[in-house]
Amino acid sequence: MSLSLFKQALLVLSHESRSRTPQRVNTWFKWLAPGLLVKRWLLLSAGGVLLTSLGLAIWVKLTPIYRLIQLINDILEKVASFFPSYISGPLVVAFGILFILWGHTRSFNAITEVLKPAGDEELIDMLLAHRRLNRGPKIVAIGGGTGLSTLLRGLKTYSANLTAVVTVADDGGSSGRLRREIGVLPPGDIRNCLAALADEEKLLTELFQYRFRAGDGLVGHSFGNLFLTAMSEVTGDLERAIAASSKVLAIRGRVLPATLSDVRLWAELADGRCIEGESKITEAKGNIVKIGCIPANPPALPKALQAIREADYIIIGPGSLYTSVISNLLVPEIAEAIAERQVPSIYVCNIMTQPGETQGYTVSDHIRAIDEACGKRLFNAVLVQRKSPSANALIRYAQENSHPVFLDREAVEQLGRRIVLANVMDEDKNTALVRHNSQRLARVLLRWYSRAQSQPVGDFKF
Template identity: 45%
Template sequence: MRRLKLCLIGGGTGLSVMARGLKHYPVDITAIVTVADDGGSTGKIRDVMDIPAPGDIRNVLAALSDVEPLLEKLFQYRFKSEALGNHPVGNLMIAAMTDVTSDFGHAVSELSKILNVKGTVIPSTNTSPILNAIMEDGEIVVGESLIPLKNKKIDSVFLTPSHIKAMDEAVDAINEADLIVLGPGSLYTSIIPNIVLEDIGQALIHSEAKKLYVSNIMTQPGETTGYTVSDHIEAIHKHVGEPFIQFVIANIEMLNENITKNYIARNATQVACDIGAIDALNIKLITDPELVSVNMDHMVRHNNEILAEMIYELALSEISTIEFKEGED
């Protein structure tokens, strides 16, 4: 007997929020996390230690941890002193463990034990890649943190050095998964940096698992301005080389005027759910009237509990072998 295996792919806050909701379900979670970030504390540690970016890894470790709240708070605590580099304690712990173990992937694994992580957190690669973007006008922008600042339409992104090897454990997780979930999160700087790794892209195409994309609610300035849900999906397929997504979770409810005005001031708009285009891609749309939550500042987020429930119910309804795979004991 075994539990349903979910493989989550992404980065940023979106992946950690989704993981936090799913850890309460009877599933085995593996999170494959981007390490291409080069801004803030993460960027400083990358430059000094020449290790993959720890920030997104830290957030997912915290989300999946099962420790005393104070320990999680300590892990996520960010020093406010410039003399201490404004570093979160967790970033420093990951850097220190990398020094101790001489291997970033091993460091993440050992910290997972210390934090009693309910699942497995895997960097997409054990190297320190640089994310580059080719804009529609042909300009090449080097560095993840600089890409959105250009405010140009992105044609494609790629990692350097070329031919970066994905973590073997990441490829294995995709091959062994029952359901693979991409997103939510920044399309070009959190999700796609994982799947442009050839090993991961090929594994996604050939995996027998069901594949789900969780669409963002709002567009991101300098990255997905004007994008619809189908635009997000087609960008993912373009970077892998073949269509592979079968399901999408997206919001179809119109946001109220106060929320819309708040986001227009930030150069963002609601991601339009173009149902006809999604149907034309032969992708099944899944939605819920309670999928979006709104805070006091009129900022929208995925309702963590609803999203986790939707993903779990999809797995139960679409995957025919929940506890057994044919030929396994």
């Protein structure tokens, strides 16, 4: 019995050893990947060892070193008599390089254990990912609400050069209460974007989205909104609060408000009503014919303008057309900066129409609304969901007077926009809710960006 257990143990150990060896060798070869900026330092270290040895030899006038060299020479002559130099030489060199790589890898792993004790990721994998993400395109995403945070959640796996320009026109829920009671700019959309860009996204999202269920004055407030409000009080304004919070959360990219002005939206409806307030516009359930903000021409945040001017790629949406997307573009300097850029730019159209904002809208209606609100052409392509939701989802949304956004291809082409058709939708089977899939959306947007640089005309299907 004991002999059989011993044999099984040996088999398990040999199997684990075989499985670990190729993985370890693969890890060593990763250190030789181009652009990692490691090989040069390894060679510099080896050169330092040689220089140190030479310096010691000169210092002691070569007397003991000469004898040591003579001994090594005798040993090498003996070895060469058994193994030709064209075999023994490369073999020794290979062992030397192996020992150098092994020693450096073990050193870096020891550092990794200190910096990231709970992580299973190898330091080399962390460095490769860091290099890849920092070489990604400079992307500016403009919007608000859950749509922008969904987009950022996917884009952060492709590039660390992300800038989210977020609306500050929200006046409902917890953000609205803090805005009225304390006088801070609404932190809700910014909170969602910070959580989406954080490395520990799941835990931080739960923490930032947590809403207090008890407590005098706390009920209904989210922890993230209170956190940003407190940071605004400590640092002096929302911009500094976001920057400090970004460091605390170690986010990938940055989040910027479109303006630091206290902006309030207003809308004229087809029935003649004039509604003021972002939350009240949607609640009015009317057809919007004109939208604006108070003050009429709020100044843009300088860093947001700089990000747009340096961008390689500009993405507008997804999100509520008027209250999340156009609300950013009502800042004149933002719209002008986008219009001046000759880089790939795309609008991510919503999958479903939104009661109170875009009921009955087609894809061309969405484009036309943005053009009319800004007075400029800001993007050259539009991303449209390719397949319709399931029958259950269509029935559920129809009860709320919401339907899939119809692609009127000819009207879109007349507006001079390219069409990107792709399946970027997620549908919850239990609730029949339809949302953009963050990973598929980001993958399609990056593939289109790559193709748009080499194929400036034509529609795309993914």
